[in-house]
Amino acid sequence: MxxxxxxxxxxxxxxxxxxxxxxxxxxxxxxxxxxxxxxxxxxxxxxxxxxxxxxxxxxxxxxxxxxxxxxxxxxxxxxxxxxxxxxxxxxxxxxxxxxxxxxxxxxxxxxxxxxxxxxxxxxxxYTHLTTPIFGKGVIYDCPNSRLMEQKKFTKGSLTREAFKSYVPKIREEILCYFKNAKSFRFGEKTHGIANVMETQPEITIFTASRSLLGDEMRKKFDASFAQLYSDLDKGFTPINFVFSYLPLPLYWKRDEAQRKISSTYREFIGERRKNNDIQDRDLIDALMKNSTYKDGVKMTDQEISNLLIGILMGGQHTSAATSAWFLLHLAEKPELQEEILEEVQRVSGGEECTYEMFQEMPLVNNVIKETLRMHMPLHSIFRKVVNPLSVPGTSYVVPRGHHVLVSPGFSHTNELYFPQADVFNPHRWDDDSSVTTTSNTGKDTVDYGFGAVSKGVSSPYLPFGGGRHRCIGEQFAYVQLSTILTTFVRTIKWKLPPGGKVPPVDYQSMVTLPEEPALIEWELRK
Structure with a gap:
């Protein structure tokens, strides 16, 4: 001693x-x-x-x-x-x-x-990144078992019957947007210029709120409310991955937006409870009726409000980015617009498109599929290592406290798996037997607590992730994007401005967005 x-x-x-x-x-x-x-x-x-x-x-x-x-x-x-x-x-x-x-x-x-x-x-x-945006007690600010049950609570509004009812609501919102938004102003203008990085986030949040949250909540979603979601969206930056709170205007706007949106949801939920007005109209009703965990603990109204933010933000990223990208790529290839229109008219017979009709439109689906291949919304997926993790087939061990990162988007854009990977070609999926894609169905499935999903994630194409954290909104995204695409094609023709090109990718945020200005010239169809 x-x-x-x-x-x-x-x-x-x-x-x-x-x-x-x-x-x-x-x-x-x-x-x-x-x-x-x-x-x-x-x-x-x-x-x-x-x-x-x-x-x-x-x-x-x-x-x-x-x-x-x-x-x-x-x-x-x-x-x-x-x-x-x-x-x-x-x-x-x-x-x-x-x-x-x-x-x-x-x-x-x-x-x-x-x-x-x-x-x-x-x-x-992810909790440092997401908790200030979504709020406490949901998504990544709770044990994984809770998150799996929250997914299960949500899936009740993501059924085939629900999708059927969503299509006409989404289409109505888009047509209303065409009439009122400054980029279009149908009735006043027959042609113009639109920045898809302004139009698509707004269309996405309006259509998602109308279909998922119902007509009453949609009435509260004006341009200022969409701006609050935009302020929240800007919280998804790499620096937030380390620093959750900094004395900067960006953080102040994010936190104020979170408070205002969640309080709006909470007040709305409170009104329904006060009037005993809980039915089966929308996702809000579904969560109010069914949000009790297996151990008997009930989600609070604040947690339900936070979960609603998380659900809409998840769809906001995927659909806003994806629809912006397919509008830009189709602007570069007007002949594809006419091919899509021909398919839509043939299947619909001139009637309004329905959910069932979308299942008979391979080109519409393949446009979305190809867009997600070239522009997977999240370029990187992280996990933190909590126990030493051996890398199969090597002597390497990833120590506790380090992170592991996977990038399905890198495989999506790799020539090894997709020849001419930098070319936007929806017809590559006409015969997709050369590329194995995962599915939610099949014999090799596992239920993590929110329904059976495919165990296989060894495909080079995983636009919605995989495993226990696979996105449960895949089918809703296809419904929303299909309605957006078919409504645009039926209503307008569009192209890139003279000398314009499809803009490069902006990786500054956590989402792969087009660099601004991302402009298209549109003309009303006659």
Missing amino acids: SGLKLLAETGFVYAQYLYYAFLALPIYQRVSIVLFTPFVYNIVWQLLYSLRKDRVPLVFYWIPWFGSAVPYGMQPYEFFAECQKKYGDVFAFVLLGKVMTVYLGPKGHEFVLNSKLSDVSAEEA
């Missing part, structure tokens, strides 16, 4: 000596040491890391803490491709102080999306 005490005292004296020696240096030398020490430590740490045979190859970086944030944040797929050439399908990089282990390709899909709940956690990976 005396030896340890002597060693501690010696260390303290030596530390004091170094401190006073540092203070004795000229100011410029002290500044230089403070500035360069983190860089030296960073390089030494990377060298020691590289000597370990049980660690995934690490992408070298110069700037401490930031790591590879810039190349990853600007062009993630290009960054992955460059790393793949150097290290193979499995590598790691540092992102804002976090070590991200990437596994590319279908084997990576299986490794991450089907990892055991005891080994990886989506909740710990």
Whole structure:
């Protein structure tokens, strides 16, 4: 014990000596040491890391803490491709102080999306990002078992019968938007220019609120309410992955939007409870009637309100981004618009489209499918490792506290799986036997608590993710997008402005959006 005490005292004296020696240096030398020490430590740490045979190859970086944030944040797929050439399908990089282990390709899909709940956690990976937006007690701010039950509560409004009733409501909302929105103003204008990054988020939130939340709630959704959702949407930025709250206007707007939207839902729920007016009209009724967990705990009205935000935000990302992209790609190929119109007219016989008719429109479905291939809304999917995770077929072990990352969008745009991957070609899906796609049905399924889903995630095409966190809104997204596409095609013709091109992808947020301005020229059909 005396030896340890002597060693501690010696260390303290030596530390004091170094401190006073540092203070004795000229100011410029002290500044230089403070500035360069983190860089030296960073390089030494990377060298020691590289000597370990049980660690995934690490992408070298110069700037401490930031790591590879810039190349990853600007062009993630290009960054992955460059790393793949150097290290193979499995590598790691540092992102804002976090070590991200990437596994590319279908084997990576299986490794991450089907990892055991005891080994990886989506909740710990995403809660800093999503909780300020959705609110407390829902999605990733609760145990995984709770999330699975919340999905089950929601699926009651995502049935075939519900979809049948949603189609005419969605179409009516789009036509109303055409009449009133400044980009169109039907009745006043027969042609004009529209920015799809303004029109599609608004159309998406209006149609989703009308179909899922009902007519009464839709009446509260004016342009200002859509703007609140836009303010919430801007909270999905990579920096929020680390810092949930910063004293910045962006965060203040996000938090104010969350409060106003959730309070609107909560007041509406309170009115129905007060009047004992709980029926089977919409998702709000469904959650009010059926939101008691297996252990007997009931969701509070605030939690139901927060869950409603999460549900609409999930659809907002997928449908707004996807519809914006297919409008831009079809603007580049007007002949495809006419081909779609021909299919719609042939199947519908000139009548209004119904849910059943969409099942007989392969080109409409393939346009959506191809858009999701080229522009999967989320370019990266994360999990936090909670127990050391072995990488199959290697000596690598991902330690506890690191993150694993998978990118189905990288496979979607890879020539290995999709020849001419950078070409928008819906007809590649006319015979999709060459590409295995997952399904919610089949013998090889598992029920995580919200209904049977496919266990297989080894397909190169996973636009809605897979495993226990697979998006349950896939069928609703197809209903919403099919109605948007067919209504647009029947009502207007559109093209890119003179000299215009389909804009590049903006990866600044967590969603793959077109860079603005994303313009189309439209003309009313006669």
